[in-house]
Amino acid sequence: MKLKKSALALMLSGVGFIGLTGYSGASMAVLFTSKACKNAAGEILDEAMCVGRSADSLKGADEDYFKDMDYGITKNPEELAKTLAPFVPGITPEEAVRRVAIGRNNWNVWTAGNDRLWDTMSYRSVGTLDFLKSLSNHPSLKFSRSNRWNYLGLVNEPCFEKPTGPRKDRYGLWLDVRSKDCAPDPFENETKYPGVKYGARGKNIPAGSYYGYATGIVGVRLFPNPDFDAEAEKKWDPERYYTDPTYYNNKDLVRPYRVGMACGFCHVGPNPTNPPADPENPKWENLNSNPGAQYFWINRIFSWEADRSSFPYQLFTTSRPGALDTSLISSDYINNPRTMNAVYNLVPRLLNAQKFGEEKLGGGSLNNKQLNDFVPADSPLAGFYKAPDTVFTPRVLKDGADSVGALGALNRVFINIGLFSEEWLTHFNPLIGGKPITPIPIKQSRKNSSYWQTNEAQTPDLALFFIAGTRPDLLKNAPGGDKHLSTDAAVVTRGKEVFGERCARCHSSKLPEKAYSFFPNGGVGKNYLKYWDNYWKWTQTDEFKKAIDAIVKKDDFLQDNFLSTDLRVPVTLLETNACSPLATNAIEGNIWNDFSSQSYKNLPSVGKYTVHYPVPDAKGVVPTRQIDMPGGGLGFTRPASLVSVWSTAPFLLNNAVGEFNPSPAVEARLQSFDSSIEQMLWPEKRKGNVQYQTANGKMLPGWIDRTYDTSYLRVPSGYLPDLLNKLVGKIEGGKFAGQDGLELGPIPKGTPVNLLTNIDLDQRTGLWNKLTHGAKLVDVLFTLKRDLKKLPKDATDEQAAKVFANAVEPLVNASKCSDYIVNRGHYFGTDYFKEANKEPGLSDADKKALIEFLKTF
Structure with a gap:
């Protein structure tokens, strides 16, 4: 019976996760990267606070590096000051440029320590997602800087070139190289922006800058991995990392870098009225910070191998270019791809909120910072909060759920992409779900995260940038x-x-x-x-x-x-x-x-x-x-x-x-x-x-949306817990792609994707409903798995479809969204x-x- 339960847990976690990792909750502990440190009271701290870095030591960058973007809004300081004056009375042209630069830098290069989250997700997705590969140029990959836009939909950063070989200064990784005729990236200045020395950072691997290194892709930054200690460095083999699945598909592999994501990664795009002549080689003046990543191929970015026989890849394909499930990490058991929002006409949107956007706060939502915590009392921006519990808020999320004020909505975005992941990840089971979800508390997070405090301090300047830079593209x-x-x-x-x-x-x-x-x-x-x-x-x-x-x-x-x-x-x-x-x-x-x-x-x-x-x-x-x-x-x-x-x-x-x-x-x-x-x-x-x-x-x-090929749920042996690794042959047997591991399927061509992805693993309505729902779910999934196992090795889609046909009605009944x-x-x-x-x-x-x-x- 233990073997059946283990296999079933894998099936449950597989269908519940948008990247289908194949882990039971009990085995997840082995997959965390840097262990979160705690204070004397046992509360989790972020990496910056853990080593004594305050929010004041993480101040926003004020270089106007992106001055050619967004129609060159900062190139005319006097006009910019006039635009901002109604919101910041008396602002000077110099101050206007500085504050808008801080806001735009926040959007395009500030990652708030979220490199920890995305490194963790590489392990949680059992290698399906690997951003370090996604920004590489190795000849074995299907993509490089030469076709990155057309294949991945990612924006190549100006001032970079495709490498001719592995970079010695990047531990043998095939990463973009900065053009010799361009000045250094100002955000890499380790003196002005000293990196957080945590773990191996500052020891055998440089600490770098708290803005990380530029990668050659807009909105993506590279950070030295604090887990890459001397032992990990000895085991590192960059060529095998690209070419040997038995090496890179391993839960014990430690990469030399973690990848951080700025908001601009999902929001910077080609200027509609000044598009690049060659989208693979844009200039800064061809780019805007606000249209949204309309050309983003989620399936290829988040599943770097683009294996058609992988169910996760086919699942990601339901996210059409420019759409992404914002509940990807904090799973709500619904496959929910939605367009990445363009940010236009912020001022009219804020004014509209004063008429249609009144909301009442309560409980933990009262702990959000508001605009008038930061701006002068005579600024119109201060009028979007009325003490003690009234806000006037635009609603950016499609379902209108972000309803606590503009700054609260902005801060939530940063959490969703990894701010204070040390705390956030403890409130749910990332990607796969399967454990009760609890709220991330603002009050405690503000107390224990220097990145959080920094983020709240910078969002008013981000709002000023949007006030100045979100005009229509006519x-x-x-x-x-x-x-x-x-x-x-x-x-x-x-x-x-x-x-x-x-x-x-x-x-x-x-x-x-x-x-x-x-x-x-x-x-x-x-x-x-x-x-x-x-x-x-x-x-x-x-x-x-x-x-x-x-x-x-x-x-x-x-x-x-x-x-x-x-x-x-x-x-x-x-x-x-x-x-x-x-x-x-x-x-x-x-x-x-x-x-x-x-x-x-x-x-x-x-x-x-x-x-x-x-x-x-x-x-x-x-x-x-x-x-x-x-x-x-x-x-x-x-x-x-x-x-x-x-x-x-x-x-x-x-x-x-x-x-x-x-x-x-x-x-x-x-x-x-x-x-x-x-x-x-x-x-x-x-x-x-x-x-x-x-x-x-x-x-x-x-x-x-249906699967367009026969597909499988797979977990390479390098990601399996040791006990299951020893027993996997007894449970399933077989190989895939030349490596050992667990394989569940076949899922026949033509299977409705959301029939498997929308299974509700968090039934909350009444104890009896929870018990009966869980029992029915266990029965149908185990039966499905058992019947699939009975199929011959060379089973046709028609044979597999007959097995799935028996499960359709129970799966629909167990669905959280049966639409x-x-x-x-x-x-x-x-x-x-x-x-x-x-x-x-x-x-x-x-x-x-x-x-x-x-x-x-």
């Missing part, structure tokens, strides 16, 4: 952009009218004054649905349409318009995939408890919601089923901003509508926009491998809208007019 300003804009004034005017009538109620921060009266005190909390329903009905009246028509037709309508309300829209109205609004990380008692408001946690249930079975009938139609959407914050999506919408396709919150074009050129962006907006407004043209029924009874093509069609919903303006009897679909002419107006955004 098509009219792009090379050749004018020829794509309509010269027919009547058509554009009609587009404005259609936008006002059908779109502005969700996609404009300029609305009739009466709109705000529907949401007293922000409207959030238990009565939100009543407020929303009253507002929605009013937007269908002649009164609203007449008032918004006048606003939309004003010459300044698009000026300082965030083109969203940030209101939470019920998914029952949107009809989009339910998995994003079902994400639970921010609900009461979960990991982000302190980063969501009490009013968010008090939101009501949106009621029953129709989803679709993952397997179609003989006619290719997937049956419908209803689920009860929980309350407490779940069930809503905030409208996307339409600023620069011409440059941000494909569409929907997961980039599932429209064709992706890998080129950042203006013509390529418009090609993707044309495809995507056509599918948005003519849903019958969307990609489909099934047919499904909408809420108003009409049929549409829909897409279910499988990823490109459905948002039928506004079409005949498929559930309220088409009140608002019939637009004519083709009106749709085309609307598109012409959207191009001017």
